[in-house]
Amino acid sequence: MQTSLAEAIIAAAMGYGAVGLAIGAAFLVFGIGRLDGGAHGAYAFRPLLLPGLALLWPYVVWRWSGGAAPGFAGQRRHRAAHRWAWIGLAVLLPALFLTALSLRTPVGDAPVRIAAP
Amino acid sequence: MSVRYGVVGWTPAKRWYDAVLLGAIALYLVGYTELAPMLVPESRALDGQSLRIKAFGSAAFLLLTFALAIGPLARLDRRFLPLLYNRRHLGVMTFALALAHALEVLGWHFAFSPTPPLVAALSSEPGLGTWPGTPFVPFGILALLILFALAATSHDFWLNFLTPPVWKALHLGIYLAYAAAVAHQVFGYFLAAANPGFVGVTVASAGLLLGLHLAAGLRGRRAPILGAEWVRAAAAADIPEGGAVVVEVAAGEPVAIFRNEGQLSAVSNLCAHQNGPLGEGRVVDGCITCPWHGFQYRLADGCAPAPYTEKLATYRLRVEGGEVFLDVRACPPGTYQQPVPA
Numbered sequence A: 001m002q003t004s005l006a007e008a009i010i011a012a013a014m015g016y017g018a019v020g021l022a023i024g025a026a027f028l029v030f031g032i033g034r035l036d037g038g039a040h041g042a043y044a045f046r047p048l049l050l051p052g053l054a055l056l057w058p059y060v061v062w063r064w065s066g067g068a069a070p071g072f073a074g075q076r077r078h079r080a081a082h083r084w085a086w087i088g089l090a091v092l093l094p095a096l097f098l099t100a101l102s103l104r105t106p107v108g109d110a111p112v113r114i115a116a117p
Numbered sequence B: 001m002s003v004r005y006g007v008v009g010w011t012p013a014k015r016w017y018d019a020v021l022l023g024a025i026a027l028y029l030v031g032y033t034e035l036a037p038m039l040v041p042e043s044r045a046l047d048g049q050s051l052r053i054k055a056f057g058s059a060a061f062l063l064l065t066f067a068l069a070i071g072p073l074a075r076l077d078r079r080f081l082p083l084l085y086n087r088r089h090l091g092v093m094t095f096a097l098a099l100a101h102a103l104e105v106l107g108w109h110f111a112f113s114p115t116p117p118l119v120a121a122l123s124s125e126p127g128l129g130t131w132p133g134t135p136f137v138p139f140g141i142l143a144l145l146i147l148f149a150l151a152a153t154s155h156d157f158w159l160n161f162l163t164p165p166v167w168k169a170l171h172l173g174i175y176l177a178y179a180a181a182v183a184h185q186v187f188g189y190f191l192a193a194a195n196p197g198f199v200g201v202t203v204a205s206a207g208l209l210l211g212l213h214l215a216a217g218l219r220g221r222r223a224p225i226l227g228a229e230w231v232r233a234a235a236a237a238d239i240p241e242g243g244a245v246v247v248e249v250a251a252g253e254p255v256a257i258f259r260n261e262g263q264l265s266a267v268s269n270l271c272a273h274q275n276g277p278l279g280e281g282r283v284v285d286g287c288i289t290c291p292w293h294g295f296q297y298r299l300a301d302g303c304a305p306a307p308y309t310e311k312l313a314t315y316r317l318r319v320e321g322g323e324v325f326l327d328v329r330a331c332p333p334g335t336y337q338q339p340v341p342a
């Protein structure tokens, strides 16, 4: 990766995080009590939420501005998702090992003298 | 539960759990950084910071493996159940260890250049094919970002705020994080083979996890019951006092049939909190207690005791000649069912 691209990615991530921190902090002070009854009169846990709010701030803005929470899908679907995740890992992990093995340069061979002294 | 939030829903068991866990991690880290140097010959000795990089990285990976192994372990053998209660803290600690690992890396490999360490870390990846060759740092970064997202959204607030389906979908990311961590290790490490011991540990960990899940998955498929509305679910004698048997029903959720003080009650096996396997829990103080985070439900109507408001679907039962029959049609959550003596 080029240095300039790396710098751009890091700057973008920092900008995103800074906006998120500001929005998250405002949400913790003004928004959370309105959206979640469990937060009424509870303050100690709020700073714990800040990293997550900074990460997911577009969703925070959406919910705070009155957007609906996503609808509920069945519980069975989720169990099936776990099963598929494991089947995926059962294929992926061995594939990773084999790829790494095939890329591996032999090390630890005995040194070979290439010309007599 | 739907009551005022705290920082952590502490219980004495959770404090013990965390204390033991922190102690074990500290022992591992100290053991690695203090004892490992004595085991390797002088010629291969590492400086303290390289040791810490390895100690934190391997601790994060082993803890992640452990966290993912607990689920199937508890399903295979109930004695592992207590480990499930507080699994959330394992995830947060895994992230903390991985972060410490990454910070040590930044402060070592990328410390002595005019380029800022983060920029250097992203931009100095070697091309494919040259040793250490395959880009492995991006896989580590991916794993760390996912672990961060999951740790940052682990408080119960997030389950409500994101809603359970979205929260659960997000937390499926743990599997991607695991695969990325494995890729990070095998591509960084396997190729260099500078630490063959840890190559073995990585392969063994991943193999163990896959094996455990396969075994638990096969076991969960036992006793599928098909067809009619009333089905023979179990022999009454098989249902332990204070515990349950779980019945897989052809269409719909699995059902847990509990025995408490000689009477049977049936509820959905899925906890209203995060789908924890209620049938693997026990009856505590007259309430079904979820093995995952301890939500409680009354046996007869599936309602959490006040001030909580969660409700489970209940099911009708009948006992004839020592056999328990179950009506597989779920009643609306919170419907009262007279417990059946058996």
Ligand code: HEM
Binding pocket: B050, B053, B054, B055, B057, B058, B059, B060, B061, B064, B098, B101, B102, B105, B109, B121, B137, B139, B140, B141, B142, B143, B144, B147, B181, B184, B185, B188, B189, B195, B198
């Ligand atoms: C931003 C994220 C990460 C970066 C930049 C990073 C970078 C590195 C680097 C440069 C090494 C080679 C260290 C050396 O041999 O001196 C390494 C090794 C390793 N990393 Fe990471 N890593 C990251 C995340 C992770 C995560 C999330 C895990 C595990 C969950 C992890 C586990 C390991 C392990 C087990 C090793 C091998 C340790 C050993 O040498 O025994 N890393 N990492």
Ligand code: FES
Binding pocket: B271, B272, B273, B274, B275, B276, B277, B290, B291, B292, B293, B294, B295
């Ligand atoms: S208490 Fe969390 S899943 Fe049951």
